[in-house]
Amino acid sequence: MTTELRVLDPAEWDKWYAVLELAFGGVAEADEERKLWQELTEHDRFLGAWDGARCVGTAGAFTFRLSVPGGAVVPAAGVTMVSVAGTHRRRGILTSMMRRQLEDVRSWGEPLAVLTASEPEIYGRFGYGVGAYAVRATIDTHRVRLAVPEGTDGVSLRVTSPTEALDATEAVYARLVGARPGMLERRPGWERLALLDPPADREGASPRQCVLAERDGEVVGYAHYAVKPEWSFAGANGSVSVHQLAGLDPAAEAALWRFLCSVDLTSQVRIHSRPVDDAWQHLVTDVRRCEPTVRDALHVRLVDVGAALAARTYQTPVDVVFEVADAFCPWNEGRWRLTGGAEGAVCVRTDAPADLALSVRELGAAYLGGVSLVSLAAAGRVRELRQGSLVGASVAFGSAVAPWLPHGF
Missing domain, CATH: 3.40.630.30 (Gcn5-related N-acetyltransferase (GNAT))
Structure with missing residues (x-):
């Protein structure tokens, strides 16, 4: 070269x-x-x-x-x-x-590198594993209804522009970052990404709008959306595209979904990227009519295995030795002992016999808790060297909520 x-x-x-x-x-x-x-x-x-x-x-x-x-x-x-x-x-x-x-x-x-891939097959050979997925769907609002939780009627809604609501929406976003793995803490300047709305990219839809969910004078949620008017001989058949939605509690989130599903002159709500365990799937009366589709979202690469594994906590106590293969970043190769639990963890090099053998790609896939080591083992990508170690490690690595990347970069 x-x-x-x-x-x-x-x-x-x-x-x-x-x-x-x-x-x-x-x-x-x-x-x-x-x-x-x-x-x-x-x-x-x-x-x-x-x-x-x-x-x-x-x-x-x-x-x-x-x-x-x-x-x-x-x-x-x-x-x-x-x-x-x-x-x-x-x-x-x-x-x-x-x-x-x-x-x-x-x-x-x-300790970590992350990316979104235009062609997912490229990055596995560099040690990246798919660590978070996203759901897209189209809710048929003529056939699907919402069953909202108690307290939803106590949330008031106010439509404004994304620019005018920026401080309030960023405050809501900041409160949610630590609650779900895979979210990015917003650095200065990145708040402007949510305001990007070039007319050429709208495909006939309106400029982006913002609806705020409020309770007792406090903003407890928001949604960025656009409306695309369409008409047939039978009448209006428009759609609502959801670009962002966040709520601090179930009632706030449900109020936002109910509003989006009832916008005048529309019959569809298009969801472009939401967590795989997102609450809307349990609010709708017929999820089949929403045609949910899952795709890869965030690819994760452990750059420093020891530091990365020690930076997160684990659902249950864990004491496991990994034999890690990483030809692309040889400083990660070898045996690592991970010990810890819900309060923290330590991961250091060891000469002890390995319990599980895998590559850094599998560690990246499992890192955020959305992909189980058991499922990777079923595909032949993790080998259990000590009987009984796989299930315990897999449970420990899990997350109570699915990881999700809220926006691209």
Whole structure:
């Protein structure tokens, strides 16, 4: 390979970003979207592969803090904007960027790297496992009703604009971060992502709107949504697209769903990404009519096995020795003993016999508690070396609520 890999120079950002846009189809983004990503770019954490004066590869890593089981928020590199020019495929450019990036993340003291994948099959070979999934669905509001919990009628609703409600909605979001693994603590500037609404991306829908749920003068939930009017010979057949929804309690959340399912002149509520255990599935009278579909969302990579496993808590007491394979990041290879429980954990190197053998990819998949070690073992990806160790470790790694990534990056 004759290309040079180097940290992104701010003066080269436009040229660098043009390579990324071309790799994703060549459709230029709206000016406001492009401007936001430029402002959020942390240049010393972004890489470019250069063939002379020509940029042929891109990769970046945002500075994030990610919620993990137990409620802690852990430093994590948000891997993003990865591309290789079509003219320079199969030359090892992607592999070199991934290796350099993980070495950098380790040097920054961040035990985790996470990403969303345009092509999920790519990242497993670099040690990423799918650690969180998301549900999309379409609620047929002509046929489906909601059975809301007690207290829902005590929640008042107020429609406003996302911009005017930003402080209130961000306060609600911040209170929820530690309650569900996989959520990102919002860093300065990232609140603007929720306000992005280029007209070209609306596909005939209205500008985004916001509805606030309030009780006793306090904002206890919110939803960002858009309405797409449609008409047939029989009458109105519009749809509501739900972009964000958060409630601090069941009644607040149910009030928001009831409002969205009763918007005038609509017959569908389109849900684009919600947790796999989201409450709406138990509010609807007929989930089959909602056609829920599950897909991968957050891919997780343990950059420092010991630090990552010690950063979260465990549902039950655990004392297990892992034999970890990690050819891409050899500093993780070998045996690690994890001991801990609901109050905390320690994970250190050991010479003790291994109980379970797996790769770092499986640890990433199980890390947030949404994928069980038992299910990975059933696929042949975890081997039980000491009888009885698998089930105990699998239960300990679980989470009471499913992990979920609330927005992309």
